[in-house]
Amino acid sequence: MKQSKWGMVVDLDKCTGCQGCVVACQAENNIPSNEKSDYDEDRVIQWIRVERYWEGTFPDVKARFIPIMCQHCDEAPCEPVCPVYATYHNSEGLNVQVYNRCIGTRFCANNCPYQVRFFNFWEAEWPDSLKNQLNPDVTVRSRGIMEKCTFCIQRIRRTKRDANVNGFEIDDGSRAINPACVNACPTEALVFGDMNDSNSKVSKIKEKESKKSGRGYHLMEHYGTSPNVIYLKKIEKNKSHSN
Amino acid sequence: MQEHTQLSDKEITDDLLSPVIRSPKWFWMTIGSLGLIMLLGLSGYVWELYSGLGVTNVKRPVYWGAYITNFVFWIGISHAGIMVSAILRLTQAEWRRSITRAAEVLTLFSLIAALSNILFHVGRPWRIYWITPLPPVVIGYDFARGIWPNIRSPFVWDPVAVGTYLLSTILFIYTCLLPDIALVRDKVKSKIPKIIYSVLALGFRGTPRQWKIQATAPILLSALVLPIFVSVHSIVSWDFAVSIAVEGWHSTIFAPYFIIGAIHSGVSAVACLMAGLLWLYKLDKYIKPDHFDAIGRLLVIVATIWLFTLFLEWIFALYPLEDPEIALRNMQVFQSPWNYLFILFLFTAYIIPVSAWLFKNIRRSAKWMFFTTILVNVGMWLERFLIIIPGLSRRTELSFNWGSYSPSLVEMGLVAFTFAFVICGILVFARIFPIIPPFDVKEGMRFRHIIKIGKRNISAVVRE
Numbered sequence: 194m195k196q197s198k199w200g201m202v203v204d205l206d207k208c209t210g211c212q213g214c215v216v217a218c219q220a221e222n223n224i225p226s227n228e229k230s231d232y233d234e235d236r237v238i239q240w241i242r243v244e245r246y247w248e249g250t251f252p253d254v255k256a257r258f259i260p261i262m263c264q265h266c267d268e269a270p271c272e273p274v275c276p277v278y279a280t281y282h283n284s285e286g287l288n289v290q291v292y293n294r295c296i297g298t299r300f301c302a303n304n305c306p307y308q309v310r311f312f313n314f315w316e317a318e319w320p321d322s323l324k325n326q327l328n329p330d331v332t333v334r335s336r337g338i339m340e341k342c343t344f345c346i347q348r349i350r351r352t353k354r355d356a357n358v359n360g361f362e363i364d365d366g367s368r369a370i371n372p373a374c375v376n377a378c379p380t381e382a383l384v385f386g387d388m389n390d391s392n393s394k395v396s397k398i399k400e401k402e403s404k405k406s407g408r409g410y411h412l413m414e415h416y417g418t419s420p421n422v423i424y425l426k427k428i429e430k431n432k433s434h435s436n
Numbered sequence: 437m438q439e440h441t442q443l444s445d446k447e448i449t450d451d452l453l454s455p456v457i458r459s460p461k462w463f464w465m466t467i468g469s470l471g472l473i474m475l476l477g478l479s480g481y482v483w484e485l486y487s488g489l490g491v492t493n494v495k496r497p498v499y500w501g502a503y504i505t506n507f508v509f510w511i512g513i514s515h516a517g518i519m520v521s522a523i524l525r526l527t528q529a530e531w532r533r534s535i536t537r538a539a540e541v542l543t544l545f546s547l548i549a550a551l552s553n554i555l556f557h558v559g560r561p562w563r564i565y566w567i568t569p570l571p572p573v574v575i576g577y578d579f580a581r582g583i584w585p586n587i588r589s590p591f592v593w594d595p596v597a598v599g600t601y602l603l604s605t606i607l608f609i610y611t612c613l614l615p616d617i618a619l620v621r622d623k624v625k626s627k628i629p630k631i632i633y634s635v636l637a638l639g640f641r642g643t644p645r646q647w648k649i650q651a652t653a654p655i656l657l658s659a660l661v662l663p664i665f666v667s668v669h670s671i672v673s674w675d676f677a678v679s680i681a682v683e684g685w686h687s688t689i690f691a692p693y694f695i696i697g698a699i700h701s702g703v704s705a706v707a708c709l710m711a712g713l714l715w716l717y718k719l720d721k722y723i724k725p726d727h728f729d730a731i732g733r734l735l736v737i738v739a740t741i742w743l744f745t746l747f748l749e750w751i752f753a754l755y756p757l758e759d760p761e762i763a764l765r766n767m768q769v770f771q772s773p774w775n776y777l778f779i780l781f782l783f784t785a786y787i788i789p790v791s792a793w794l795f796k797n798i799r800r801s802a803k804w805m806f807f808t809t810i811l812v813n814v815g816m817w818l819e820r821f822l823i824i825i826p827g828l829s830r831r832t833e834l835s836f837n838w839g840s841y842s843p844s845l846v847e848m849g850l851v852a853f854t855f856a857f858v859i860c861g862i863l864v865f866a867r868i869f870p871i872i873p874p875f876d877v878k879e880g881m882r883f884r885h886i887i888k889i890g891k892r893n894i895s896a897v898v899r900e
Binding site: 234235236237242244245246261270273274275276277278294295296297298299300302303304305306307308311312313314315316336337338339413416417 | 487488489490494495496497499500557558559560561563564566567583585586588589590591592675678679680681682828830832833834835836837839
């Protein structure tokens, strides 16, 4: 089987800021519910978050949304600084976090320009009613370690295994392999796929949009991290046409 | 050339061993109150271990806080030892004799204090040995030990540098301590201490051969230890400088800037310690105004070089005119509370002390040196705080994630713990071993001549 290199496209023109991806991620990956106190302490864990920015002044104000998750950088700055190899790059282009290996120096989080690494300050807790909904495929992280978006590696693994055993080809954009956030996105603003497969949707978008006229860009490219998430600019209405 | 009091060997022995033979009146009370502070700090740590790092105030995005500040601060203080014992020894500065051991002991305890901050800082301190390349045989059976530490990480360089420094400091202190342990062994009356000192003295009897080795060893060690002078704080600075994503950290000037800052704070701490010891143990025959004068002059130079590198750091940072960097510097200097801290830092670390040290009367007064050097260390603690926190507050394009930080009670308690620990460690050391080396002072006496200057006869060492 050909080696995959997973990537994602985020079309900001389609994002409505509905936070569906955030909730899906929370449920899929056993992330403890963020309560008001967590927001007050700035200790919220959201592997994917929707940042909201206001543009313009009242009454001509626009809300801009940008979902930000781990960019799975090819040159991930978080990897070389971990003293114990708790974070490393796997053969499928994913930046992986080994929870049991982490000792919690939080160096990786400092060195991440996107701020997508999260530290478990407290032991994770769920209300009794939610304990049975925990995903058995995902480790519940103990306190004192880092965690972050994995592109739902458990779904990728499971689908590949099923495909091997049952002998079928994995379709591009199959719901079985897509991360939870991509499946949950109602406007299909998020597209997930194999960058090594030239026929996949992400590869085609990449090819089309990384041209000069295209809308594609990487977040904070100037750090030289070469991320695997491509953002597509919002399409602006004709500037002269104001309402 | 410096003025000294000529003393006989017996006077020196009696003076310097008196705090070792019986405890001074204030001793147990001081140790008790320091112990109380340490206990309070440690109870905070127990709480942190029990419930998690949530009890500190670090948060997203400021993931490093007071502990790392304090770590860098104590590593900086530890540079005193190497500066005084190695550099001053090799340059044959005669005034180092009575202060070398105090500086080395300060180094020892400040290194331990710095390392303890790492334990406070990490999320799972019980797994901290994973950053060492120890084979499983040493640690015991452990599934996760199959992996070598990541040598690209500055957090692996750190234990190497600091560990080397700690080992060489212990070696240094011990080799220089041997004749004095032997001296205490001969003077001590009670039985059990005598046995302990005899074992520690390693059979030092003062034969010519032993003296010869004893005199060569520290010089050899100082030469070997010199690379550490550059390496330790460079590596500590690289904890920050390698972080490409943090504005204000990713700077090439950081290594020299941190080293010179470390010498500034370290030598100040030695001056402070000297003044303290002078007052506690009435050592005015051994620690002279000349000593403070020499340290004061050294400090004026060091502080000014440090200020220059600080200036360079700012120039390098602002030269590209990048928005995040400008936003960061703007925050450091113009936004409350950082602006107040910044002004306090400039005044305490440079403006007040250095302008004071320009006056000879202040340089020669132990009391004034005590307070000005404390100011320097307040300022240097703030300096590290002002580098670490505003940098991590992330004044980047993603303004959604901007943050801030102030230490929590537990963190303040543990910072207080490290200070109490270092003071307590030095006092306990001074109770067990002579803190001013009698053999070294006696050796210094041998080098002196009575010189006639004008109408006065002065005992002084000519080779200075």
